[in-house]
Each structure stands twice: as C-alpha cells, then as structure tokens.
Amino acid sequence: MPVLLKRFIYSNLKNYTLYKFPALIGRGNIQQEKIMSEVRLRFPPSPTGYLHIGGARTAIYNWLYVKKHNGRLILRIEDTDVERSTKESIDGIIDGLNWLGITWDEGPYFQSDYIQEHIAAAHTLISTGHAYKCFCTKEVLDVKREAAVAAKATYQYDRSCLHLTPEEITLKEAQNIPHVIRFKVPEGDGSVVFEDKVYGHIEKSYKDIEDFVIIRSNGTPLYLLSNVVDDIRDRITHVIRGQDGLGNTPRQILIYEALGAPVPVFAHMSLTLDPQKRKISKRSHGEVVTVQFYKENGFLPWALVNFLVLLGWSPASDQEIFTPEELIDIYSLEGMNKANSIFNYTKDDPKFITDPKALSINAHYLRTMPIADLIPLVKEELIAADLWDTAYAGEKKEWFGNTVDLIRSRFHILKDFSGPGRAYFSDTYEMDPKPVKKNLEKFEHIREWLGLLAERFEHLADFSREETERATRELADELDIKAGILINGTRTVVTGQAAGAGLFDVLMAIGKDRLVARLKKFSAES
C-alpha cells in the first residue's frame, strides 16, 4: 500500500513531522528535558488480520504501564512482511485494540515507511566499524551450518568476510557479487549485561553471539535492526514484550550501543501457553485465541482485559476484579510472574467455550455491573440476533431493565441473552429437550392441566406475582398434584428452559398475554 494512502487512511499527518525529525523538537531546554524524561512505550504488532490474546496481553501491560506513569503509548505496525500487510489485516489489529479499550497516543506508524532509515543506520554502523559487508553466499553458509549440525557442533558464522581489505571489497562489488551486512559483535571475553525488570540480571557472552545479519543481500533490513532504529526514533524508554524477545535483547543492546543511543529499560513477560505447554496460535487453536472470538461470543471487553492481565501478573493482594482505575493504580512490573502461564482451554468442551476463569470473570461482571451499563451491551446483542424492539428503549424501557436484571445471574456471556434468554424477547424459541422430557412428557395430562392453568391466569383480575402463585397452587390442590408439576411445566413451556428465575417473577416478565397464549398453544398441541 502506498505510504501516502496509509497516512490518509489513518489521518496521522499531524504527527509525521515530529517523528520524522526528532531534532526539531525541544530546541528549548525545558521542553527537551521534559521529552527526555517522558515515559514512552510501544506496541508493535505485525499485521495478521486479528489480534491474538497473547498480543492483547502485551498491549495491555504496555498500556497499563503508560497510564500508570503518565507516559505515551505508540502503536507501530511492523508491516515489513508485505504480503500479509493489507489494510484489512491492519484493521483487524486496530479493531481488537479499540474493542478492548486499549488506547494509544501516537500512531499507528508503519515500519515500512522507515526502511531507508534502517538501511542508513546499517551504513553508519559500517562507517563506525560496527558492521561489515559479507559476500558469503547463503548456499555456502547453509552447507557449513549443516556440516556443523551433523557433527553436533555449534555453528556460528566464521567471520571470513570480516577482514576483507577495502580493495577486495571494491573488487567483489565491481563483480556484482551480492552481499549482506553483518553486525560486528565485540571480540574478547566481555559480555552484554542488562537488568531486566522482570527477569533480573541477564548476561550474555560476546562469544555466544554470532555476527548477525542486519541487511539482506537484496538490500532490505532485518527485524533486529529495524526494530531498534524505530525504537530509537520513537524515543522508546521502556520495552515490555514477550519472553521470546529475551534472546534478542543482547544483540539489540549491541546495536543501541553501536549507534550511540540510550538503551531502554527492558521488561520481558512470561508467555501464555496451551495446556500442552505449546505456544498458542490461531493455526493450531483456532478462533479462541483471537480477541475477535471474545467480541463475537459476548464477552465484556473489560472482563477479557481483567482475565488477561491476571495471566502472568498479580497484585500484592488477593484482589482479582478491578476497575480500570484500580488496575492502573495497582499495576506494577514487580508483580510480573517469571514462569509461563497456561491458557486453560479444552477444545470441544460444551460447558466451557474458553478458559473457565475467563468465563467466570465475565459472568461476574455480567451479574454485578450497574444495570445501566449492561443494557447497551444487551441491546447490541439483541440487535445482532434480530431480537431488538425499539420499544425496549422507549415505553418498555423499565420492563427491559427489570427483565435483564432478572435473568442475568444465570448467564455467563452476552450471547446468553439471545440464547437461553430468547423467550423473553421473542415468541419463537427453542425448547430444551431435557426439561421437555422431565417436566412435560413425563406427565400424561400435562397439556390439559396447563390449559386449565392458562384459563385461570387469563381470568385473573389482578395479574400479579402473588395472584399467579395463588392460582397455581389452588389449581394444583384441585387437581391433587404437586404445585411443582405446574410450576416446572409452565417454566418449560413459557421459556423453553430447565432453569430460570423464580417462576412467578418469570411470569411477570413474560406478561399475561404472552403467558396465556403460550400455555394455550401448548395445551392445544397433541
């Protein structure tokens, strides 16, 4: 996608000058100081078309840190893999973040806009003696590597091109022999040392790091370099990323140092694995690992955030449910767990569509949040299920609120309002076979009985909770059957469900007309 088009789409022009020419900022000392001390983090997803829950977790921690420290969050799309980088796949990520409520202060920036800058940095490294051109072909190197692997030996690039004379280099270039640019790792017994905010003291010997490639033979930069150059330009002060980045860090620190740039604070977070301790991926686990799945299945965005933040982090207390403000206030890198955590998902479990804890947190919010906050979400769900009636926001507003409140304690996800809760909002609903068998088919005369009950209800002068109950029990006495038979039978017919709120509350929510009609219809069937 052309650069200008992208900028147009994301209306990001106002930031362009600033990040492109950071030297323009802060001519005044005070401003300079303020900018230098500003906490700046970034979330750099590569466009995959969807936001992965692992990525979301990373974004959440970055966002929390920023909010806590009055910093700025930069969204940077690492779109150098051109094939995957369509507008749709970028939007998938952005939609996910928006839905979760993860906000950013700058961007999205696009890594692909800075390729020339990355290349320029590589040439700077050559001129300062921190990098060199390597003319070894991939084929030759592959042979060497395979030989080393076969001999069970450690393979590292043998630096055959490190000591090429300027004449040799000129000659090879004149012959059009393609070359890569390799970073020259310092020699000697030294090591790269840094203090990770989560993992603590990390040390890696120079001799265990090979001279890694930073520019491909086709002239394009590699991630390790691009990422650092972008972070320097974006003046990133803290890098919070997955533990899989821990191995990259020493090499990246070498680049920072060679470029004479300040090294940011690193905080690596544990990974989220599946119950088999495999990395979770959409490919092997399907939709459950995408944020989109939770949106489509009626999760409350904040409940997902609340669940995700607990996967690898905990406050010093036993608190597990947080408002955004509480979480921002209490969040600290100190609470990050070093051990990987498991996303406890069982495929094809009808009872748990995702990690049970995620469900329980969602259910908790569903039944405890202010009803006024829940109503718009239920409305959305009903609209999606084609069950919304504009009267619910008008003359039936009170009824709607009461009904939502009545049925929510049994629900786990918003979808339940249109699923098990459908009978409250529609006259067409499924009959759950289990209660049909248990509460209806078991009784030979149930149609007759419920027909009689329908008539009692119909002629009730006062259709109230008390009167419907009285009428029901009275009829049960007359028929010499247990009231429970009429109660459970009625619930089954009227809601299609085995479970529900107290029947007479249910009847008030369904209303006299619908109640009588449903019972009579059932009674007339045979």
Add this chain to the structure above:
RNA sequence: GUCCCCAUCGUCUAGCCAGGUCCAGGACACCGGCCUUUCACGCCGGCGACACGAGUUCAAAUCUCGUUGGGGACGCCA
C-alpha cells in the same frame, strides 16, 4: 549441539528478594451442604501443591549446588 530463562493445588496465583508467624493463603474448576418445589446467584464446608536430591542453618517453599522437567533464542522471519 550452544546459550538463556523458568519450576507452589488440575488451572491462575500469594508467600521467596530481607529463612521461623506456612503441616503453605486466595481465585477458578470440581465435590458436598444451606437457600430454592427449578436452576443459578449467594453463603458454608471439602478435595487439592512447595518437581527431585544434596548442602547451609537451631530452623528452608524461601539461600546454594546438582538432577529432572518445561519454555525460549541460536534464520538473508517478525
């Protein structure tokens, strides 16, 4: 193969850095009870873990070493 990281109930975790108050606390899940002529919520209770082995110490989940197990990095992927 080399290097790095990690290790508490089934799962998420507290405790570990500053050893005793921990025969290890909370949450989810599961089981039982109360409530309810349904089910859920709620409440009460139960089940359930310091990977293993040495060492240091009067004392170790906590400190040290080793073993085992797991994860990650070693690409002209990001």
